[in-house]
Amino acid sequence: MSTRFTKSTARNIFYGGAVFFFLLFVALTFDTVQALPKRDNRANLTEQVVRGKKLWETNNCIGCHTLLGEGAYFAPELGNVYQRRGPDFIKAWIKAQPTGVPGRRQMPNFHLTDSQLDDLVAFLKYSSEINTNHWPPNIEG
Amino acid sequence: MTSSTTATLRPAAGQAANVQLKYRSQAVAKPYFMAAIGLFVGQIIFGLVMGLQYVIGDFLFPEIPFNVARMVHTNLLIVWLLFGFMGAGYYLIPEESERELHSPKLAMIAFWVFLVAGALTIVGYLAVPYATLARITGNDFLPTMGREFLEQPTITKAGIVVVALTFLYNLSMTVLKGRKTTISMVMMLGLWGLAIFFLFSFYNPHNLVLDKYFWWWVVHLWVEGVWELIMGAMLAFVLVKVTGVDREVVEKWLYVIIAMTLITGIIGTGHHYFWIGTPGYWQVFGSAFSALEPIPFFMMTMFAFNMVNKRRREHPNKAAVLWALGTGVMSFLGAGVWGFLHTLAPVNYLTHGTQITASHGHMAFYGAYAMVVITMISYAMPLLRGREANSNRSQVVEMWSFWLMTIAMVFITLFLTAAGILQVWMQRMGDHPLSFMATQDQLSFFYWLREAAGVVFFAGLLLYIVSFFVRGDARD
Amino acid sequence: MQTKDLAAGTVRTVPGDLAMWFFILAELAVFGLFFAIYGVVRARQPALFAAGQAGLSRLSALGNTLLLIAGSGTMAAAVQDFAAGRSRRGTRWLLATLLCGGGFLLLKGAEFGGHLAAGITLSSNDFWMFYLALAGFHYLHVVLGMVIIAAVYRAARQGRYDAANHAGVETAAAYWHMVDLVWLVLFALVYVAR
Numbered sequence: 001m002s003t004r005f006t007k008s009t010a011r012n013i014f015y016g017g018a019v020f021f022f023l024l025f026v027a028l029t030f031d032t033v034q035a036l037p038k039r040d041n042r043a044n045l046t047e048q049v050v051r052g053k054k055l056w057e058t059n060n061c062i063g064c065h066t067l068l069g070e071g072a073y074f075a076p077e078l079g080n081v082y083q084r085r086g087p088d089f090i091k092a093w094i095k096a097q098p099t100g101v102p103g104r105r106q107m108p109n110f111h112l113t114d115s116q117l118d119d120l121v122a123f124l125k126y127s128s129e130i131n132t133n134h135w136p137p138n139i140e141g
Numbered sequence: 142m143t144s145s146t147t148a149t150l151r152p153a154a155g156q157a158a159n160v161q162l163k164y165r166s167q168a169v170a171k172p173y174f175m176a177a178i179g180l181f182v183g184q185i186i187f188g189l190v191m192g193l194q195y196v197i198g199d200f201l202f203p204e205i206p207f208n209v210a211r212m213v214h215t216n217l218l219i220v221w222l223l224f225g226f227m228g229a230g231y232y233l234i235p236e237e238s239e240r241e242l243h244s245p246k247l248a249m250i251a252f253w254v255f256l257v258a259g260a261l262t263i264v265g266y267l268a269v270p271y272a273t274l275a276r277i278t279g280n281d282f283l284p285t286m287g288r289e290f291l292e293q294p295t296i297t298k299a300g301i302v303v304v305a306l307t308f309l310y311n312l313s314m315t316v317l318k319g320r321k322t323t324i325s326m327v328m329m330l331g332l333w334g335l336a337i338f339f340l341f342s343f344y345n346p347h348n349l350v351l352d353k354y355f356w357w358w359v360v361h362l363w364v365e366g367v368w369e370l371i372m373g374a375m376l377a378f379v380l381v382k383v384t385g386v387d388r389e390v391v392e393k394w395l396y397v398i399i400a401m402t403l404i405t406g407i408i409g410t411g412h413h414y415f416w417i418g419t420p421g422y423w424q425v426f427g428s429a430f431s432a433l434e435p436i437p438f439f440m441m442t443m444f445a446f447n448m449v450n451k452r453r454r455e456h457p458n459k460a461a462v463l464w465a466l467g468t469g470v471m472s473f474l475g476a477g478v479w480g481f482l483h484t485l486a487p488v489n490y491l492t493h494g495t496q497i498t499a500s501h502g503h504m505a506f507y508g509a510y511a512m513v514v515i516t517m518i519s520y521a522m523p524l525l526r527g528r529e530a531n532s533n534r535s536q537v538v539e540m541w542s543f544w545l546m547t548i549a550m551v552f553i554t555l556f557l558t559a560a561g562i563l564q565v566w567m568q569r570m571g572d573h574p575l576s577f578m579a580t581q582d583q584l585s586f587f588y589w590l591r592e593a594a595g596v597v598f599f600a601g602l603l604l605y606i607v608s609f610f611v612r613g614d615a616r617d
Numbered sequence: 618m619q620t621k622d623l624a625a626g627t628v629r630t631v632p633g634d635l636a637m638w639f640f641i642l643a644e645l646a647v648f649g650l651f652f653a654i655y656g657v658v659r660a661r662q663p664a665l666f667a668a669g670q671a672g673l674s675r676l677s678a679l680g681n682t683l684l685l686i687a688g689s690g691t692m693a694a695a696v697q698d699f700a701a702g703r704s705r706r707g708t709r710w711l712l713a714t715l716l717c718g719g720g721f722l723l724l725k726g727a728e729f730g731g732h733l734a735a736g737i738t739l740s741s742n743d744f745w746m747f748y749l750a751l752a753g754f755h756y757l758h759v760v761l762g763m764v765i766i767a768a769v770y771r772a773a774r775q776g777r778y779d780a781a782n783h784a785g786v787e788t789a790a791a792y793w794h795m796v797d798l799v800w801l802v803l804f805a806l807v808y809v810a811r
Binding site: 074 | 569
């Protein structure tokens with residue numbers, strides 16, 4: 001007798017395994033959602049931060065930068081830029097773009113108002129206070 | 142060519158114009174495949190633009206800023222792969238179900254809607270600032286834009302859902318009324334999963350951690366979940382056709398492989414939950430499960446080679462066989478090996494968000510998804526054009542394009558890996574880390590090499606297109 | 618058939634269906650990695666893990682171990698009976714296996730209930746995270762194993778197995794023994810080794 005290997009068993013294992021592990025994933029997701037309030041800095045999720053997040057999105061910042069390590073890898077990590085540079089530097093930097101230095105990477109000018117700049121900085125401050133298990137390894141991101 | 146007459150000679154009902162097609166309605170796949178290749182060319186052009194911007198920072202600035210080029214590059218990739226999946230669906234579902242497509246007309250309407258919507262979206266990216274695009278497309282009503290890979294305006298996302306639903310309706314009706322095979326069931330499961338998980342792209346909470354958490358339900362559960370079902374079904378279909386191996390054997394291996402995919406891949410999502418604010422236990426779950434994600438890819442490679450070795454016929458389409466084997470090897474290297482390299486939490490702590498991630502992304506997408514779509518096109522396109530296989534001359538050109546693109550991609554990956562290792566070393570290790578931009582300056586040598594490899598890749602792609610126009614005698 | 622082949626010195630095969638063995642190997646690999654990571658983290662925080670382990674009930678764990686070993690025994694008996702054509706007796710052994718598994722679920726469930734009442738979660742500390750992840754993940758495997766055995770039991774009651782064809786029973790048994798094996802390692806590692 002050669003080794004038994006049937007399609008029906010393989011099929012059952014596929015469906016059973018997929019359902020089993022998806023349910024486990026849902027259970028872990030449930031636990032994660034329960035545990036997040038202690039970690040995700042939601043106490044500081046103000047109206048201003050919400051406006052800042054929307055500015056972050058509608059200017060496609062993620063197209064060059066990373067935020068908590070996710071995004072494009074063309075420009076610096078911004079999850080900890082608040083600590084690295086401070087609010088005044090961030091605002092001055094965004095206003096001064098593009099630098100126009102020949103051959104250097106250029107950031108567009110997004111024509112943000114002063115209050116919009118404050119919103120964006122508030123969002124970056126909020127992001128920087130999320131408990132990320134000590135990532136990034138150092139201040140350079 | 143003695144053995145080449147077996148597969149495709151049953152004519153469709155009525156007066157079939159194309160004797161190579163079992164069912165006339167399979168012909169709707171052709172425009173989908175052509176659109177896929179066209180958009181692929183666009184993707185690579187923008188990739189080359191970005192590659193240059195990595196070393197000549199102000200190249201094409203302010204006309205095409207990097208973020209716009211990247212958005213076009215990644216979105217074109219997704220859209221052309223979707224065109225490829227849809228074309229594959231329209232081609233293989235009628236053949237598996239042994240009946241005509243439910244509505245070829247609906248398939249053609251969906252094609253034009255998808256193509257026009259996709260083209261308008263790309264034009265929107267390029268023509269107006271992104272913030273303006275968000276405003277005029279009504280992003281305020283349901284803000285979903287501005288997240289990586291999900292940059293499409295909300296109305297485009299809605300359009301994608303509509304197109305996907307017509308596509309799924311069309312195919313599901315075909316399957317329900319016809320023969321149900323393992324290949325068609327797995328394909329349909331993957332396609333339905335694709336549509337269902339895409340719905341999470343409409344969920345954009347203010348809370349950044351929740352946003353990121355469920356963003357991965359689209360991105361990871363696509364590429365390391367349901368897309369692998371689609372890939373497995375497509376590969377199995379082509380292997381059944383070109384090797385003549387007993388369908389029963391192919392199908393049970395398909396089940397085992399995709400079982401492994403979901404067993405490791407679903408909880409493997411955890412390897413994205415290390416550093417985004419989620420609890421620490423994801424480092425254990427994510428590392429343990431995703432460390433096993435190479436297994437299904439390895440099995441797929443073994444599977445492809447085994448089936449070809451056990452082949453019962455010599456299919457005249459050698460190029461398609463080459464692409465099928467290439468898919469196995471390159472997906473294992475790109476998704477399996479390069480994924481494993483940085484999937485363990487202590488390693489990922491250092492590599493997260495560096496060029497290491499980019500290197501893995503390039504080879505995995507090419508090896509798994511670009512190549513499986515090309516495998517399908519390579520197998521089906523000659524049939525759609527009324528011949529079992531292209532002429533020898535044409536196939537030789539196509540095989541050259543295979544090697545050029547594949548080897549170029551290996552080098553792109555190696556150069557980005559080298560850049561990534563240096564980046565980690567200079568920016569994240571030691572007592573005097575360099576800043577991000579100072580590190581980038583140090584890496585320009587590898588970025589130049591990557592760009593050169595990218596040019597070779599582009600040459601390979603052009604040669605691939607040329608192969609469609611090379612004539613030569615019908616057979617040998 | 619299995620034993621006949623072995624006795625005749627012909628082809629060696631695995632009991633049950635090969636597809637299940639792929640699943641079993643993947644599961645063992647996952648558990649193996651979990652155990653390895655547990656070992657590394659424990660070595661770094663011996664005091665924390667010692668304190669946590671002291672808070673676990675060895676008695677309950679010993680009871681669970683005996684239940685699972687008994688369950689493996691009844692399952693092996695079921696396979697033997699089906700192979701010998703004693704399907705009715707084999708079916709009863711399947712039921713006994715389900716009872717052993719059910720006892721495990723109750724006993725272990727009570728233990729989990731105690732942790733939950735004490736406010737312990739996956740995020741409490743590294744020890745509780747590993748303990749709950751490992752034991753909880755294993756618990757779900759017992760549930761899955763019982764679902765498989767219940768399906769086999771149902772098929773057996775419908776008379777679908779006989780001496781010539783009882784691969785389904787062997788396949789379920791292979792999985793069930795794996796669940797048992799993982800528990801033995803878990804028992805030794807988490808409850809006994811201090």
